[in-house]
Amino acid sequence: MxxxxxxxxxxxxxxxxxxxxxxxxxxxxxxxxxxxxxxxxxxxxxxxxxxxxxxxxxxxxxxxxxxxxxxxxxxxxxxxxxxxxxxxxxxxxxxxxxxxxxxxxxxxxxxxxxxxxxxxAQDKRVMRERLAAAGLNVPGFVRLDRPADWAEAARLTFPVVVKPAHGFSSLGVTKADTPQSLKSVVDEVWRTSEGKLGQVDGLVVEEYLDGPEFAVESLAQDGAVRILTIGYKGDPQGPHFEEGVYRAPAALPEAVRDAVLREVTAAHKALGITDGPTHTELRLRGGTTPYLLEMGARIGGSGVSHHVVSGVTGIDFAAQALRLAAGLGAGLPVSDGLPAPVGAAANYIVPCGGHGRVTAIHGLDALRDDPRVDHVVQMLFPGDVVRPYPDFTGYPAFVLSRHEDLAETEEFHRFLERSIRIEYAEVADHGHEGQA
Missing domain, CATH: 3.40.50.20 (Rossmann fold)
Structure with a gap:
């Protein structure tokens, strides 16, 4: 229907x-x-x-x-x-x-x-298989249904990345640099996923993609795909690929941008996503060729994607997606290319920068009154405990902002890197882990 x-x-x-x-x-x-x-x-x-x-x-x-x-x-x-x-x-x-x-x-x-x-859209093993069957760009990969099968992935070109099949928010995603380290990484990802997700249905091991990471926000209706924004997500090298920044619109050469549009549009068809919002993450291999990491059939980041789309295009992404879900039609015109940007928008994900019991977080309160800032979403507070990865996989806070252009956005993020600081005290083995 x-x-x-x-x-x-x-x-x-x-x-x-x-x-x-x-x-x-x-x-x-x-x-x-x-x-x-x-x-x-x-x-x-x-x-x-x-x-x-x-x-x-x-x-x-x-x-x-x-x-x-x-x-x-x-x-x-x-x-x-x-x-x-x-x-x-x-x-x-x-x-x-x-x-x-x-x-x-x-x-x-x-x-x-x-x-x-x-x-x-949710099982990375199935996603990889369907994208490959459609002739889209897919790294070499192997699906593992149990950790004992790790040797099947040793034939891939290293480094590789090990992911839980049903993971999200980079949970458990870990890089293995050599075949000799693969077994221990597979075992670690399996344990982490079991502890955080409650169960593990399997893993994907895929060849590491070099190049910067981008996010693409789209809205599909009756099979027609309208791509709204492309944003820069940094160039994480691993081993755990924690998220850091999201800045849009991305500065891309026209040929690369068009390749991203074609790949993401084709991925909707390959995965059968004909209606609703999608949040796609991809890497530009060699800086030019788009390879999808994943496509989620939802508004991304629990709503962060709405902030980005709204700030860049003026389109009310959340309202349009909800109207579509209610059967009312999104009302967005279908057209080729991206909407003309009306501004820039960003999400700065505050890094933990250490571990222990949080004693103070400096620099966040002043941002709440900053005219550039729409929201400060704080997940960690003094008294919460941050343990080393993989025992803790959350984030202290998001800072969502709007700007005139990308240059202003980049300067603001450099300011946040200097001004936000978290202090920790050492803790024993037991404590309350902060919730993200």
């Missing part, structure tokens, strides 16, 4: 979406729903307390489900809620929830990408 085929099935004057596992502290999607005239039924994350009397904008109801521990029960609860009071769609910005949301939408006959497309 496509968005335009949906018939409204409720007497409510406003369409309603079920929003799965969005953190209430991250505002963009809630504000976007308000602007779009859409009510939200929020399924909160199990590890986040959300008060009934202090709901985010546009949220009219809380529906508590545990989609990980009781998937069948959660689907049944959604079905019963739909039968009692119909809603128009189910949506998420949380990558591990994408398959659940696709299954729920399919079960209820609501707009969605379908379970098969969701599998390709």
């Amino acid at each position: 496509t968005a335009k085929d949906l018939v409204m099935t409720t007497d409510s004057p406003r369409p309603t979406l079920v929003l799965v596992y969005q953190r209430a502290s991250l505002p963009w999607v809630f504000e976007g729903a308000e602007r779009a005239g859409i009510d939200l039924v929020l399924v909160p994350r199990p590890d986040e307390a959300v008060s009934e009397d202090r709901l985010p904008p546009a949220v009219v109801e809380l529906l508590r489900l545990d989609i990980e521990a009781d998937r069948a029960g959660a689907l049944d609860a959604l079905r019963r809620r739909y039968e009692q009071n119909a809603f128009q769609g189910v949506v998420t910005l949380f990558d591990p929830a994408v398959p659940f949301v696709a299954e729920a939408a399919e079960l209820l006959g609501l707009p969605g990408i379908g379970r098969d497309a969701a599998l390709g």
